[in-house]
Amino acid sequence: MATTNEELPAKIPFWRDEGKRALVFQAVALVLVAAVGYYLFANTQANLQRQSIATGFGFLDHEASFEIGETVIPYSASDSYSRALLVGALNTIKISFIGIVLTLILGTIIGIARLSTNWLVAKIAALYIEVMQNIPVLLQLFFWYAIFYESFPPPRQALTPVPGVFLCNRGLIFAVPAPHPAWSYMGWTFVAVLIVGWFLNRWGRKRQELTGQEFPAGMITIAMAVVLPLLVWLVAGAPTTMDVPVMRGFNFSGGVTVSPEFSALLLGLVLYTAAFVAEIVRAGIQSVGRGQIEAAMAIGLRPAKVLRLVVLPQALRVIIPPLTTQMLNLLKNSSLAIAIGYADFVSVANTTINQTGQAIEGVAMIMLVFLTFSLLTSLFMNWYNKKMALVER
Amino acid sequence: MSEDTAQQKKPGREYLDAPITKIGAVAWLRANLFNTWYNSLLSVLLVYGLAVTVPPFFKWAFVDSLWNSSAAACRDIDGACWSIIPQNVKFIFLGFFPTGQEWRPILAMAILIGLVIYSRERHRWRKSLLWMWLIALVVMGTLMHGGVFGMPVVETSKWSGLPLTLMLSFFGIIAAYPLGVLLALGRRSRMPTIKTMCVVYIEMIRGVPLISLLFMSSVMFPLFLPEGVTIDKVLRAQVAIIMFTAAYIAEVVRGGLQAMPRGQYEAADSLGLNYGQTMRLVILPQALKIVIPPTVGILLAAFKDTSLVVIIALYDILKTTKVTLSNPQWTNYSTEAYIFLALLYFIFCYAMSSYSRRLERELHTGR
Numbered sequence: 001m002a003t004t005n006e007e008l009p010a011k012i013p014f015w016r017d018e019g020k021r022a023l024v025f026q027a028v029a030l031v032l033v034a035a036v037g038y039y040l041f042a043n044t045q046a047n048l049q050r051q052s053i054a055t056g057f058g059f060l061d062h063e064a065s066f067e068i069g070e071t072v073i074p075y076s077a078s079d080s081y082s083r084a085l086l087v088g089a090l091n092t093i094k095i096s097f098i099g100i101v102l103t104l105i106l107g108t109i110i111g112i113a114r115l116s117t118n119w120l121v122a123k124i125a126a127l128y129i130e131v132m133q134n135i136p137v138l139l140q141l142f143f144w145y146a147i148f149y150e151s152f153p154p155p156r157q158a159l160t161p162v163p164g165v166f167l168c169n170r171g172l173i174f175a176v177p178a179p180h181p182a183w184s185y186m187g188w189t190f191v192a193v194l195i196v197g198w199f200l201n202r203w204g205r206k207r208q209e210l211t212g213q214e215f216p217a218g219m220i221t222i223a224m225a226v227v228l229p230l231l232v233w234l235v236a237g238a239p240t241t242m243d244v245p246v247m248r249g250f251n252f253s254g255g256v257t258v259s260p261e262f263s264a265l266l267l268g269l270v271l272y273t274a275a276f277v278a279e280i281v282r283a284g285i286q287s288v289g290r291g292q293i294e295a296a297m298a299i300g301l302r303p304a305k306v307l308r309l310v311v312l313p314q315a316l317r318v319i320i321p322p323l324t325t326q327m328l329n330l331l332k333n334s335s336l337a338i339a340i341g342y343a344d345f346v347s348v349a350n351t352t353i354n355q356t357g358q359a360i361e362g363v364a365m366i367m368l369v370f371l372t373f374s375l376l377t378s379l380f381m382n383w384y385n386k387k388m389a390l391v392e393r
Numbered sequence: 394m395s396e397d398t399a400q401q402k403k404p405g406r407e408y409l410d411a412p413i414t415k416i417g418a419v420a421w422l423r424a425n426l427f428n429t430w431y432n433s434l435l436s437v438l439l440v441y442g443l444a445v446t447v448p449p450f451f452k453w454a455f456v457d458s459l460w461n462s463s464a465a466a467c468r469d470i471d472g473a474c475w476s477i478i479p480q481n482v483k484f485i486f487l488g489f490f491p492t493g494q495e496w497r498p499i500l501a502m503a504i505l506i507g508l509v510i511y512s513r514e515r516h517r518w519r520k521s522l523l524w525m526w527l528i529a530l531v532v533m534g535t536l537m538h539g540g541v542f543g544m545p546v547v548e549t550s551k552w553s554g555l556p557l558t559l560m561l562s563f564f565g566i567i568a569a570y571p572l573g574v575l576l577a578l579g580r581r582s583r584m585p586t587i588k589t590m591c592v593v594y595i596e597m598i599r600g601v602p603l604i605s606l607l608f609m610s611s612v613m614f615p616l617f618l619p620e621g622v623t624i625d626k627v628l629r630a631q632v633a634i635i636m637f638t639a640a641y642i643a644e645v646v647r648g649g650l651q652a653m654p655r656g657q658y659e660a661a662d663s664l665g666l667n668y669g670q671t672m673r674l675v676i677l678p679q680a681l682k683i684v685i686p687p688t689v690g691i692l693l694a695a696f697k698d699t700s701l702v703v704i705i706a707l708y709d710i711l712k713t714t715k716v717t718l719s720n721p722q723w724t725n726y727s728t729e730a731y732i733f734l735a736l737l738y739f740i741f742c743y744a745m746s747s748y749s750r751r752l753e754r755e756l757h758t759g760r
Contacts, residue, residue: 026586033590040617047616118432119425120439134742135735136697139711143735146727332602339704346604359612366605367597374600 044360051357059356060085066351068343070259081352088348089369095265095344096331096373102270103330107277114282125278132275138336141268145340148260155251164244170251172258175244182236186229193228197221261342265334273330277323284319285311316388324381328374335370345369464722477726478733481717485730488553488713497544498556501533505559513748515755530567533560549627553708557627561699561709565634566692572635573642574681578672580643581650591643598640603701606633611705630702638695645687649680685756689749693742700738710734 014020048055060082067077072090075083113125132140149169153159158168164175177183197217204215233239245255288311296310337344346366353362402408413419426436457472460479467474478485483495490498508529512522537556540546552560579591598606610633611626618624653676661671681688703712714734718727 022584026584029590030586043619044616046620047618050620116432116435117425117428118435120436121432124439130743131739134693134697134739134746136700136711136738138700138703139731139734139738142711142715143728143731146731150725150727335602335604336701336704338604346602346608350608353608353612359608359616363605363609363613366608367601370602370605371597371600 053357055358055360057361059352059358059361062356064352064355066355068348069341070262070343081356084348085345085352085365088343088345091343092331092334092337092345092369092373095262095269095334095337095342099266099269099273099330099334100327102266103273103277103326106270106274107326108281110274110278111281111285114278115285129275129278132272133279135272137268137272137333138339140272141264141336141340144267145260145264148264155247158252164242164255166245166252166255169260170257171260172263173245173252173255175242175255177239178241178243180236180239180241182233182239185232185236189229189232190225193221193225197224259342261337261340264340265337265342268336269330269333273326273333276326276329280319280322280326281315284315287318288314313388320381320385320388324378324385327381328377331373331377332370335366467726473729474726475729475733477717477723477730481723484554485710485713485717486554487556488708489551490553490556491545491547491551494539494545494547497536497539497547498552498554501536502556502559504529504533504536505563515752526567530564549625552627554713555710557702557707558699558709558711561627561631561634561702562692562696564631565638565699566695568635569638569642569695570688572639574646574677576639576643577646577650580647595640595643598637599644603633603637603698604704606637607701607705609633626705627707630705630707634695634699634702637698638691641691641694642688645684645691646680648687649682649684650676652683653680682756686749686753689745689752693745693749696741696745697738710737 061080063078064081064084065077066084068075068084068087070091071087072094073087075087110125110128113121114129116122116125148171152167152169155166155168155170158166158173160166166173197220200215200221201217204217208214243254245252245257292310292314293306296306301309334344335346338347338350341347349362349366353359356362414423427433453472455472457470458475459467459470459472460475462474462476464474464476464480467476487495487498508526511517512526535541536544537552537560538547538549576591576595579587580595582588582591607630610629614629614632615623657675657679658671661675666674699709700711702709703715706712708716711734714730718724718730723730
């Protein structure tokens with residue numbers, strides 16, 4: 001353009017100054033959000049007053065007066081709402097934790113199976129992934145729950161696939177060893193072995209750095225973890241009594257019962273999420289170049305070491321971020337428990353909302369609890385991710 | 394290939410066939426099922442497992458089954474009672490839509506599915522397609538709601554079954570997309586207030602389950618409105634789904650924006666384009682193209698997630714099926730009903746995900 005400097009205005013008008021324009025824009029946005037917020041707040045206040053709904057968290061100390069089917073900590077209907085909600089939160093943690101562990105195991109197995117050289121294994125794994133990913137998890141939950149409730153017989157005709165294990169419409173009931181001090185001794189021995197094993201591993205690595213000699217710390221730890229608790233069991237008198245469930249009246253007594261609600265929820269969540277985890281694991285393993293494996297073999301590493309020292313560390317770097325998303329998905333999907341009647345946090349909070357009418361507090365608590373859980377999970381996974389990340393020069 | 398070798402064969406010479414272990418079925422089995430001892434073991438175990446489970450299932454599903462009978466007839470058989478579907482087909486698919494008006498939701502669904510199939514080809518992605526979609530949405534809304542051209546009004550509380558599922562997902566996706574793009578732009582903005590608001594919104598929504606938003610829409614939202622104003626339940630759930638999906642789309646779009654090289658922004662600046670022009674003409678067309686495959690993934694998830702409206706008692710196709718199952722006549726055939734629904738969802742989702750894979754392949758050839 002033929003404009004010269006002299007023709008330009010000395011001062012830029014404020015609507016052309018990017019900095020000032022940004023300020024105005026932000027102020028407008030802020031005022032808008034604040035106005036909408038205030039409008040909703042005022043409406044809510046008026047509505048609450050008109051419908052004479054109490055506000056605040058005072059209801060937490062009131063008596064809950066509803067039963068919860070399964071609890072981690074002791075709970076009765078005469079306890080307060082806060083305790084009921086705590087029970088719900090613990091149930092959410094329980095299902096999510098067990099679910100995540102099982103999902104990781106199953107997902108890894110299916111992901112590896114998908115890459116198997118065995119045609120049948122690879123095809124079945126692929127079919128599994130395709131089918132599970134494309135059916136809503138809620139439908140799967142309903143399906144498993146219906147299987148438990150309708151296809152399994154009543155307790156009297158319970159199926160016994162293995163002696164001591166019963167499958168009926170009251171859930172999965174199985175025998176456990178009867179209480180005996182030997183069991184806790186064995187547990188403590190196992191923990192002690194793990195601690196010793198950790199130190200052994202450290203010492204072994206240090207020695208390898210100094211002398212170049214390898215020390216099979218892992219194998220020794222595994223051997224100790226198997227043998228020592230067994231020895232303790234023998235020394236403590238080798239208890240073999242089992243707490244076998246028996247029919248009494250209309251239901252079983254003794255043993256451990258896993259409710260149909262818990263089983264259906266766990267089964268649905270694990271089978272659904274494992275399909276996604278399998279795809280992530282497959283992509284992670286495929287991301288490690290063939291050259292890496294060939295190079296590792298060329299410097300004389302054994303197959304197990306190739307996997308542990310070369311393939312896994314690189315694959316995990318690709319796997320961990322999407323895996324975190326899937327774990328969070330499982331955690332969030334555990335809230336579907338409400339649809340089949342497992343008393344997780346959302347379900348308890350919903351009952352609380354229905355009884356007290358304090359919807360705002362209830363929904364706010366649900367959101368807060370899940371935000372906290374999500375945040376904690378992603379903090380942990382970010383820490384792990386940082387630990388595994390490539391150390392660049 | 395074989396003809397070539399045949400031509401090269403000279404008469405008067407003896408030719409041996411390749412050993413049976415190197416070609417044909419035996420070789421294939423060897424290479425793919427029995428190449429190592431543990432693969433052989435796995436194959437044998439799997440074949441045994443399939444032999445034990447598949448024939449009984451086949452017998453249950455196809456041989457001993459009834460396909461269109463009364464509930465009473467089903468009680469006498471061991472197989473599947475698929476009759477639950479044809480006997481209740483109207484309620485499962487259309488729910489409470491008034492009798493005599495069924496053609497309206499069916500036509501609306503046909504328009505929707507037809508348009509989706511029409512939009513599959515990329516060479517049809519032009520401005521005119523956008524207009525077609527807008528017109529189609531209006532037509533579908535009119536068909537469902539009625540009130541003009543002599544069609545009686547059907548309240549949204551009567552909208553149920555498959556039309557509700559499809560409507561919640563498609564309207565949700567269509568409304569969430571622009572909102573998600575705006576949120577992604579906001580998150581990348583250099584203005585701290587805008588950026589903070591977008592980050593807080595996106596992270597908060599992504600941190601909570603969809604159920605909590607649906608609860609918010611069903612129990613909390615009525616409190617937000619001034620006295621006397623009510624918004625119907627379907628619309629509230631729709632808003633919750635839009636809010637939820639938008640946050641996920643925003644994150645996907647942000648990925649696309651981050652993948653844009655700086656040079657693109659600088660080139661746009663040096664052409665004298667302002668922010669709006671830069672985004673509309675240079676950045677977004679490229680960024681959105683990169684993220685088409687993950688976006689389809691989000692859409693797929695949104696489609697599956699609409700089934701959650703069951704929990705706030707909206708009558709989508711899952712809920713109408715459950716209502717059918719609560720009829721004492723049919724209550725024992727939930728396995729059949731759920732398998733049918735699973736198949737239905739699978740067909741929709743599989744079509745979407747294989748389309749996404751096709752797009753990924755097509756778009757892979759350079760930007």
